Amino acid sequence: SAVISQKPSRDICQRGTSLTIQCQVDSQVTMMFWYRQQPGQSLTLIATANQGSEATYESGFVIDKFPISRPNLTFSTLTVSNMSPEDSSIYLCSGRSGTNEKLFFGSGTQLSVL
Amino acid sequence: DAKTTQPNSMESNEEEPVHLPCNHSTISGTDYIHWYRQLPSQGPEYVIHGLTSNVNNRMASLAIAEDRKSSTLILHRATLRDAAVYYCILRGLGGSNYKLTFGKGTLLTVNP
Numbered sequence: 001s002a003v004i005s006q007k008p009s010r011d012i013c014q015r016g017t018s019l020t021i022q023c024q025v026d027s028q029v030t031m032m033f034w035y036r037q038q039p040g041q042s043l044t045l046i047a048t049a050n051q052g053s054e055a056t057y058e059s060g061f062v063i064d065k066f067p068i069s070r071p072n073l074t075f076s077t078l079t080v081s082n083m084s085p086e087d088s089s090i091y092l093c094s095g096r097s098g099t100n101e102k103l104f105f106g107s108g109t110q111l112s113v114l
Numbered sequence: 115d116a117k118t119t120q121p122n123s124m125e126s127n128e129e130e131p132v133h134l135p136c137n138h139s140t141i142s143g144t145d146y147i148h149w150y151r152q153l154p155s156q157g158p159e160y161v162i163h164g165l166t167s168n169v170n171n172r173m174a175s176l177a178i179a180e181d182r183k184s185s186t187l188i189l190h191r192a193t194l195r196d197a198a199v200y201y202c203i204l205r206g207l208g209g210s211n212y213k214l215t216f217g218k219g220t221l222l223t224v225n226p
Contacts, residue, residue: 004157031212033213035216042201042216042217042218042219043158043216044216045213045214045215045216048213092157092158094157094158096212101146101148101163101205102160102163103150103158103160103214104160105157105158105159106157107155107156107157108156108157
């Protein structure tokens with residue numbers, strides 16, 4: 001099983017600032033995804049991080065607000081830009097190895113925006 | 115994406131079996147049935163998946179109805195560590211379009 005590490009694990013930020021979350025996988029994965037989990041809610045898919053090309057965003061999420069990079073098969077970043085209190089959530093990175101059906105998740109980044 | 119329906123919450127006693135139901139009446143013939151669980155303050159964890167036949171692994175069993183319109187996740191002996199939100203998810207085979215859409219899930223409480 002792949003192990004996914006996220007940094008930071010939590011942060012408190014001021015509105016209007018940006019935060020970049022890093023996701024490191026201990027082995028190569030074919031697909032990486034970013035999810036958001038708002039307080040008391042289920043997970044919502046933000047985007048699929050594509051290696052070497054622009055991420056594929058889900059409806060309601062845009063690149064200007066959530067720029068994503070994926071320079072190689074083991075690393076991705078998600079930036080939450082121009083933050084507001086409504087961005088306070090847990091952000092989760094996940095990965096899929098090969099054609100395996102399993103999806104692995106990091107433990108998430110708890111973001112609070114004041 | 116085909117939708118799933120799960121009870122909001124269920125309760126069980128420790129060391130007893132737990133049957134977590136999931137309805138997916140609009141499932142298509144190529145949809146995989148996935149189950150994940152999320153323990154408090156952790157990311158989701160894969161539990162099991164299946165297509166048509168029942169599946170067993172070290173964590174749980176997945177029983178799939180013959181018409182595939184419902185499935186049941188079976189925890190054979192619940193422990194306090196099994197208290198979590200359990201998500202039933204359909205994963206469609208759309209070319210390279212692999213993605214998992216999480217619903218609200220079932221909050222499982224395990225009583226000592």
